[in-house]
Amino acid sequence: MAADAPTIAVLGASGLIGQAVALDLLRRGFPVAAFARRFTGAQKAALGAAAVEAPLVDLDARGLATLLAGRKVDILVNCIGVLQDMPGKGTASDAHGGFVSRLLSAMGQQGARPQLLVHLSIPGLAEDDRTAFSATKREAERLISGSTVPFAILRPGFVVAPVAYGGSALIRALAALPLRLPQEEASRPFAATDVADISRTVAFLADAWGQGRRDWRETWDVMERRPHTVGEVVEAFRARIGGPAPRWRLPRALLSLGARAGDLAARLGWAPPVRSTALAEMRRGVAGDPAPWVAATRLEPRSLEAALARYPAGVQELWFARLYLLKPAILAILVVFWFVSGLIALTVAFEAAVAILTAHAFPPLLAKVVTVVTSLADMAIGAAIAVRRWCRAGLLAGIALSLFYMAGAAVLTPEMWVEPLGALVKTGPAIVLMLVALAIFEDR
Known part of the structure; x- marks a missing residue:
């Protein structure tokens, strides 16, 4: 890595995507500042001096500008997101549109120093947005597209990573049960994204930025070429951990009831993976067109099977999958x-x-x-x-x-x-x- 490599700030570096991106960029030799409200002890050990605890979403534009200026950041990778409102966790509208608005203002206060914003969003069309999560994510995209800052909006699919949280944890748990999802949910498109494809894309942008390119205004679907279905994804994880053969189909009404129970649990501060927003987004499906991203970066997306092959399962995966739904x-x-x-x-x-x-x-x-x-x-x-x-x-x-x-x-x-x-x-x-x-x- 060249000595003048751009400094990259990963915002939301304690999350599934943010953590993986920050660690991969560090391994590639980039100077990284990994920001999050708080990190676990294991995350602090892995990120070392790069870990910076700060209440990013709570800061105003001036506070964000001061924080970023102190690190001399060249590229910001925004991985912050809130699936559904929770007590003490902020709202989706503030974490998405509100925060992005303040972030853009902060970037405008950096003087003549140009910065690139890499924003993690969701795939799909605006007319298909049916939840506050997708609507506020789309509002953040509109704010970025209407600004003057160089940007690259990345739209990953279902992210496959070494760690599990939220939806990725739920897929693993379903793979450990002798159950199939209801047919309507199981048949929805569910394109997968190897988390390494996201960090590879950020590294590509960082290399280009270091070589002087400043005209970035891109929106890319970062995902496998042929989308799988939700049912196929569960079966792929089932094969990976050696889960039981599915013998029964989960009643659709029971799935909806579980989502309502998840909403209730969220009022008590929990973050259950099955909630009304998560279920609505799964029923909507995940699909996109990775061709423009492939053409621009010359990166070949990994398929679901290739991504899973990179993260072999051990007994810890099996234990986690079996215990995940037992926890509640x-x-x-x-x-x-x-x-x-x-x-x-x-x-x-x-x-x-x-x-x-x-x-x-x-x-x-x-x-x-x-x-x-x-x-x-x-x-x-x-x-x-x-x-x-x-x-x-x-x-x-x-x-x-x-x-x-x-x-x-x-x-x-x-x-x-x-x-x-x-x-x-x-x-x-x-x-x-x-x-x-x-x-x-x-x-x-």
Whole structure:
């Protein structure tokens, strides 16, 4: 790489595409500044000094200009996107159109220093846009096309990458189930994009920029030549991980119900892959024409099969696929377990719970107070586990309280360890289930 290689800022470098692009550009020898609101410990280790934590979407144009000027950025790669509004995550309109508007203003404040904007968007036609996600993505494209900055808008399809998040994680999970998607969804076009094709395109643009070309005003579909269908993509991943043969077809109504449940979970801070927007975008399909991109860059797109061959699957892929859809089930059952057990002890079983304590020398008033406090604690733990922000604390509190119950019972009511229904014996598996929930808590 030449000493005067352009400095590239990757915005949204903690995401599936942004992380892969930033790492590949670093391997190619480009100076890279990888920006994100926050990185995981593994991402910080991989990106090293290139990782820069900053609340990009929250900054105004002046703040963005100052941040970029400090890094002397030549090329900006915008990988920021919000599929559907979530509490505390910003809105799609602000993350797409609003942020791009501020970014363009910031680039205009850079003085005479020219900069290239590489923007990650979505394929398809504007008249087919049916969701806030696609409409705001298209609005961002219009803002960029109407500006005076050099730009290249890249429209990838379903992105295949070494890591999994969101839709790519869901495809893996479906591949681990003996199910087929409903026929209407399974037959939709779903062109794939090897994430390396995106970084190869950015590297091509960076090389041209370093050689002095400044007249970039391009919009390219970056995807395989022949689009697969959604069903074919799932089957390709099934073959990759050695998943079970599909024996049943998933009812369409159940898929729609799952999307509504995902919308509800999102209100509690979770990022489920099955949501109304994701389902609408899948039903719309993914297709485009990569010919202009191929002609301009002379890069041959990798097919889905070629992309998967570059990322061989190990046992970790199989474990992830099997656990991915179990995660919400595990958390949901823990929420019900804690909340309902506390509610029962506080209502229909209140007198029985008090009687157990009074039978072991507890004064009646103290027995009632202890029953109320422990019941409310159980319900609070269930409520905490349901909310993503408090889930980890709720799980740790659940483990601690379970151990306290077991130790207290061993001292006060040891006979409960051998009672017919084994109430205390079952506390051990519940603790293990909470440990499993902690182990798979992180999304990336």
